[in-house]
Amino acid sequence: MLLAAVAGVALYGVSCDGGGTGSGSVFTGFGGGGGTVVQQPYDIQVVALPVNGIQVNRAFAVTVNFLVPGTSTPMSVSGVETLTLTKASGPGNLVGSFVSAGNGTSTLTFNNVVLDTVGSYTLSVNGPKATAAGISASFNVGAQMDLRFTAIPSATVYRPRTFTVAVSTVDPGTLAPVVPSYPVDVTVARNPSTGSGTLSGTLMQTISGSSSAVFSGLSYSVNETISLLASSPGFSTVTSGTITFDSLVLANPTVSASPLVNGNFSVSATINSATSGTPVAISPAITVSLTVASGGGTLSGTTSAASSGSTVTINGARYNNAGPATFTLSSTEASSVTTNPITFLYNFSVSATGATAVVINSAWSPFNFQVRDALNNLFTGAISSLSWQVVNRTTAAVVQSSTAAFSGGTAQVTPSPIGTAGGYRLEGTFATPAHTPTTVTIDIDVISYTLVDQPGPFVVLKSVRVGSNYSDSLVGNPTADRPWGSFALAGTTTGTAGTFGVLSGTLPPGLSLDGANGTINGVPSTAGSYQFTIYARQTGGTTAQPLRCQLDVFSATETEIPATAPNFRNTGTFAVQNFTILPSTGATPVTTAYLDILYSTTSTYDGVTRQTT
Incomplete structure (x- = not known):
């Protein structure tokens, strides 16, 4: 009977929870009639x-x-x-x-x-x-409070430099700072309607016990202009003013001209905006470092410097390799730049070891062609052969030419005797390594004259110690020991201008003769007694006066005769230039008599013995 009563009636339920949760409602209906959604307890x-x-x-x-x-x-x-x-x-x-x-x-x-x-x-x-x-x-x-940006960068922020903003709690009406009675957590973020980069750093700070939070050490990833948002639960979100980000590039590098190997040189560059390309007077300064980009050498000396305004200059860098090289300027705060190739050079020179003016058909002393760095060190590496020639200074005719090999940075050239009087020029050049000047020259003269008053007067020049500055002159007013001082030489042309040269012998190493004024100058390096003959003639004259000279160079530790003689009135033993002087008696001092010592010296130059009391 019960089954018959409910025949044709359907009973069903439908879940309405949206999936993934417990069923919260049931829909019931009977046959074709309406239904009801029933909410389950929760x-x-x-x-x-x-x-x-x-x-x-x-x-x-x-x-x-x-x-x-x-x-x-x-x-x-x-x-x-x-x-x-x-x-x-x-x-x-x-x-x-x-x-x-x-x-x-x-x-x-x-x-x-x-x-x-x-x-x-x-x-x-x-x-x-x-x-x-x-x-x-x-x-x-x-109570009501607003957030407000109270500090943002007023100038462009040059990445990767960090920046700081400050957010304060203020009275909504007066904007006066308000110290909240509870901690306020404030978060800053990029305004999503401005820019596309990433804001990094500590982006949440708590305002507690004061009216502001300072967000320092913030950084941004893109060169663009943005604004920031500051938010906190219960506060209206606020927007900052605009902040512009840019970055720096090093540009327009220059290197000082013709730098020498191991010599100080400088490198400069401008500091530009990556966005506009215009110079930026960045402050605080950035530090820029110099490294070798190509060339195979190494740097020493000063290799970094701080910028000044919109430029940076590194002074006092040194590079140890000849030839072309490039250098990179870099900074942690700017993109790097590499210089154009600059060629580093060795210093090429020529010097005479003897006279630069000789009589017709006389032998020359060697001339040294040398390759040195800026520190005056001889270059001991491979050097191509020296090509040299002797050229007539008047006609430009080449009268001699040959080659010479370098050894230890020096190539020695000894021209053959020249039989025609005149002015000549010795020239030398080589290919590698790079050097300056390309060609070096030294003027040499071949003189035709007749010597008068031979063998000439004897001149004892001032003595000097090794390592001391020296200067003495062969000219001046005529005196008993220097009668040639006026150059009124028999057979010469009219005039007083003199020309000097080494006729024979050599000057002490380190000293040189100035042929224009007859002075000997320099710093001697080797002790010894030196004899040499100088000639003196008037400019354009046909005769020359030989001057026999002696110059003594003492060792640096040698002592001179005391300026004050010993007091012989006192008893005792006295050393006087290897003589021992004793009183007349052992007990009685010499009080009324003086001792005279007769010295005899014999010149090793001319064999003449001279006596001095």
């Missing part, structure tokens, strides 16, 4: 609100979760269920009523919730099928 959980940060008369949101009763499993609540938000405790009131139907999911948010009084509150959310009202945790509603 628990309500109010998501915790920030303890501090919600402000009076400012909107905030409240979110609730729906759970299967007695579990933590989410459960959907359908639109047949009406949820109501009310104040559970607190001194003020909600502004308006807050009623919302379920949305078929396990969560629901009440937006634009406003409380009208400062104080501590709890809120309640309830519904017809709720097992119980959900009560929020206690939270505080404070």
Whole structure:
């Protein structure tokens, strides 16, 4: 009988939870008649609100979760269920009523919730099928405050340099700083409507015990202009002014001209904007370093410098290899730049070891062609052969030419005797390594004259110690020992201008004769007694006066005769230039008599013996 009573009746149920949660409603129907959605019971959980940060008369949101009763499993609540938000405790009131139907999911948010009084509150959310009202945790509603950017960079930020911004809590009406009564967590971010780069650094700071938070050490990834946002729970999000980011490039490098190997040289560059290409007077300064890009050598000396304004100059760098080289200027704060090739050179010179003016058909002393670096060190590497020639200075005719090999940085050339009087020039050149000047020259003269008054007067020049500066002259007013001083030489042309040269012998190493004025100058390097003959003639004259000279160079440790003679009135033994002088008696001092010592010296130059008391 029961089966007959229900024949033709269907009973069914449909889940409306949206999937993934417990079934929260059932739809029932019989036959072709209508049906009803029935909401199943559920628990309500109010998501915790920030303890501090919600402000009076400012909107905030409240979110609730729906759970299967007695579990933590989410459960959907359908639109047949009406949820109501009310104040559970607190001194003020909600502004308006807050009623919302379920949305078929396990969560629901009440937006634009406003409380009208400062104080501590709890809120309640309830519904017809709720097992119980959900009560929020206690939270505080404070006075109204706004966030405000109080510091942003006023000038362009040149990446990768960091920057700083400050955000303050202020009175909404006066914008005066306000110290909040609770900690306020502030977050800064790029305004998504400006730029596309990434803001990095510590992006959340807490305002506590003051009215501002300082965000230092921030960085940005792209050259562009942006603005920032500052936000905090309960506060309106605020926007900063614009901040422009750019980066630096090193450009237009220059290297000092014709640098010598191991010599100081300088490299300069401008500091430009990567965006506009215009110079940037960057401050604080950036540090720029110099490295070898190509050339095979190594750098020493000063290899870095700080910028000054929109330029940087590195002075005092040294490079140890001849030939072309390039260098890279780099900085952690600017993109690098590489110089054009610059050729480093050795210094090429020629010097005479003897006279540069000789009589017709006389032998020459060797001439040294030398390759040195800026520190005056001889280059001991491979040098191509020296090509040299002797050229008539008047006709430009080549009278001699040959080659010579370098050894230890020096090539010696000894021209053959020349039989025609005149002015000549000795020239030398080679190919590698790179050097300056390309060709070196030294003027040499072949003289035709007759010697008069041979063998000439004897001249004892001033003595000198090794390593001391020396200067003495062969000219001046005529004296007993220097009668040639006026150059009134028999058989010469009229005039007083003199020309001097070495006729025979050699000067002490380190000293040289100035042929124009007859002075001997320099710093001697080797001790000894040196004899040589100088000729003196008037310019254009046909006769020359030989001057026999002696110049003594003492060792650096040698002592001279005392300026004050010993006091022979006292008893004792006295050393006087290897003589021992004794009193006339052992006990009686010499009081009325003086001793004269007769010295005899014999010149090793002319064999003449001279006596001096």
